[in-house]
Amino acid sequence: MTTQMAAAKRGEITEAMRIVAQKENQSPEDICARVARGTVVIPANINHLTLSPEGVGQGLKTKINVNLGISKDCANINLELEKVQTAINMKAEAIMDLSNYGKTAEFRSRLINMSTAMIGTVPMYDAIGFLDKKLEDITVEEFLAVVEKHAQDGVDFMTIHAGLNRQTVAHFKKNKRVTNIVSRGGSLLFAWMELNDRENPFYEYFDDLLDICAKYDVTLSLGDGCRPGSLADATDPAQIEELIVLGELTLRAWEKNVQVMIEGPGHIPLNEIQANMLLEKKLCHNAPFYVLGPVVTDIAPGYDHITSAIGGAIAAASGADFLCYVTPAEHLRLPSLEDMKEGIIATKIAAHAADIAKGIPGAADWDLKMSKARQALDWSTMFELAIDREKAERYRRESSPTHEDSCTMCGEMCPMRLMNKIL
Incomplete structure (x- = not known):
């Protein structure tokens, strides 16, 4: 059997490298080159058949x-x-x-x-x-x-x-x-x-x-x-x-x-x-x-x-x-x-x-989507984007506001709500 590094040194793009490249929105050739240099690893034992490979290292x-x-x-x-x-x-x-x-x-x-x-x-x-x-x-x-x-x-x-x-x-x-x-x-x-x-x-x-x-x-x-x-x-x-x-x-x-x-x-x-x-x-x-x-x-x-x-x-x-x-x-x-x-x-x-x-490509996109949902007071989208949806929904549920489009911190003084109305 060959290792990921041995394959990479030969310029051979393995299936694991393709999967990692897709997950990272990068080219398989770039992943292969970094594995060859040792700046990226793809831990993938040949006997771990249920594995979904991940890359660890430079630029990932x-x-x-x-x-x-x-x-x-x-x-x-x-x-x-x-x-x-x-x-x-x-x-x-x-x-x-x-x-x-x-x-x-x-x-x-x-x-x-x-x-x-x-x-x-x-x-x-x-x-x-x-x-x-x-x-x-x-x-x-x-x-x-x-x-x-x-x-x-x-x-x-x-x-x-x-x-x-x-x-x-x-x-x-x-x-x-x-x-x-x-x-x-x-x-x-x-x-x-x-x-x-x-x-x-x-x-x-x-x-x-x-x-x-x-x-x-x-x-x-x-x-x-x-x-x-x-x-x-x-x-x-x-x-x-x-x-x-x-x-x-x-x-x-x-x-x-x-x-x-x-x-x-x-x-x-x-x-x-x-x-x-x-x-x-x-x-x-x-x-x-x-x-x-x-x-x-x-x-x-x-x-x-x-x-x-x-x-x-x-x-x-x-x-x-x-x-x-x-x-x-x-x-x-x-x-x-x-x-x-x-x-x-x-x-x-x-x-x-x-x-x-x-500056990992796409990392800040998640935050931008959350910010836009907050400005729109789109609570369902905020929950979908939350890193811990369960906790976010529970907190919201435990403290119900008078105005459904705001929260109990600001109520009718919610700046998002106010700016949306004025603008």
Whole structure:
């Protein structure tokens, strides 16, 4: 089998490229050229037969990812599958299965078979439960076997923390942090390395990893094990050292025609976001950038969908291509269905706002239509255009105005109503 990148380098336009071009209102030739350069990825595992392909990267609409999955304390497969269907209905372009307990293979199989959205996983989360072994006893071969199992199942992109090598660890140890390593996958690998006094297996055996990805056309999402978990740790030596390593690994992946995304922070002050986006693009050769948030203040548990949407809008406007949603439950619990919905809406708003700022073709048309409907006091059209129609209609229903063409904020003093009459 060939990968999307291998086909693109030959100038061959695949069906996935045609679909992406149609969704983006761009030419298949332009999409093909960007895939060949690595500035756009189309995560599309050859075994994910229900997938509706999406492009992530340069000149394309900002995409969003929804995290879900089973944990030991919340192991309700049916609830997580309800979340999956809701995320698909809400048009999330990607879903990451972060399951780390129980029948992960069963859930992953059902997820992939029902999902038109691209699917991502972190095989490191699954390794301990899947192998039923202590972390320190897992072998390199077993780590790679778990990766191949996920690839065989049809996972489109995988987070692998290959940049957390011994050199990065040395920088981490020399430069003390407030929150140490907050990446779950990164902390597990750090522990394995320390307990076994060995190099990161995914770094040491990176070529073997690439062979698996190329076989199934899995996009490699190079994880940021040293992402900052607090504003105090943002843009520090460990984070930057890891980013340098990820840039080097990107070139190695491209040589084997494996598509690459780079994962980014994390918790970052507003004034450092633009610099972080620039660093990633420079150091990682303009590979698509996938960011968690970023969260712009540490003080708002219960409202981190807002803190991350603020950061996400700035990040995407400054060059990030893919936003991982954050819910109100971040730092507190596994998200409920309602938490997930709020996280999706907040992140979609951030992505759309950024697309307008980036000048993505057609992005501002949606807003213009809404503005025209507001001026015309065309409530049915406003609801059709609303990013969350259900909430908009509920708010309107809960507070009925005397004048049906206005709302209870202004009533007969509604400026739209007044100007329409006068003009």
